[in-house]
Amino acid sequence: MSYFDSETLVDFVELLEALAGKHVAVLGHLRPDADCIGSQVALCRALNACGIEAVCLNKHDTPRVLLPFVADTPWATPDSFDADGWTAVAVDCADPTRFGPEVNALFPEFFANIDHHRSNPGYAKVNLIDAHSAATGEMLTGLFLDAGIDIDAVSAQALYAAMATDTGQFRYAATSPRVFELCAELLRRGASPALASEHLFENDPFAKLDLLRRFLDTVKLEFDGRLCYGVLPYGIFEETGTLKEDAEGFVDYCRDIAGVDIALLLEEYEPGRTKGSLRAKTATMHVDLLAKKLNGGGHAAAAGFNINEPMASVEAITLAAIKEHLATYDAGKL
């Protein structure tokens, strides 16, 4: 039985052959999530096991909750990395500017790009993009199994975490039979759902409750209850003694409300720079198209954008765009 079509598998095997003898930097995106880190870990370890020198490289540090999934996988940061003679392979990154300028300076071009975002334009020499996969970790798990590549226990756990989080703990529409089949294979290779959940969801610092309380105080409904949104003003992390990563999943409090079509979280992460996270209950709402209008991108039910404006003006811009988007949706014209 194979998980991917033969064309994708041939592309993957040819990619591995092309990487033989090279030094490979496995790149992840800014503010890495579990799919990004898990995919980096698994690809890096698979390359190492094939005798290919590889190291994971990110601008941002691995979030605290994801460190246990990295184990002894080699890791580097752009400030102390000499990229001379190294080849870049990107995972889970839809947009080449999402590595951060320091990484782009090291790697002006990309050899390969493995991703599941529909908006990925195929910015590398070799592009493996499957928008039907719920996670990049799903692609890698299936391709490793199809290609007969060993998955060690560390990679199994990392790939499990990638799929568990990108499917919203197996709740989102992209959660397919293949996701469960692949997770079963990962469990047979040492992945533990209980331990993964403990690391990911049951290990919060107490200060996170303070952050959450303050976020929930800002949450409002708009447009007859179809939009639910909240904000994280600049300085809130410092004031509460938390990290940006502690706000992971906050937007879901908005998404989970009955009658809500679109959930939004706005965060002014630097004075005059605001990031928006968009979620929808169904892919038909196409928040990726909404994000695109705001200079961002992503998936049909989960997308994001950045605007170099302070919170108040981004709030006004975004609400106007959402109002228009809902009207277009209602008119059946999305």
Ligand SMILES: [Mn+2]
């Ligand atoms: Mn992903």
